[in-house]
Amino acid sequence: MSVKKHRYAATASTVYFSYFMMGIGMSLLAQFKPQFASLWHSSISGVLSVVSAVGIGGSSPS
Numbered sequence: 001m002s003v004k005k006h007r008y009a010a011t012a013s014t015v016y017f018s019y020f021m022m023g024i025g026m027s028l029l030a031q032f033k034p035q036f037a038s039l040w041h042s043s044i045s046g047v048l049s050v051v052s053a054v055g056i057g058g059s060s061p062s
Contacts, residue, residue, distance in 0.1 A: 026054060 029036060033047045040046065
């Protein structure tokens, strides 16, 4: 049995960068809830629904 060396640096970098960008987006959504609510013609609970959907990986209801 031969053991192959796996190089996961590119994949790990991509995953960490994705989490970093999602964190920035979540911070912006959390900081500007009232502004997003008025922009989206919604309430604060609507914005919080978007924040939770982004947190669990949902993009849009279908």
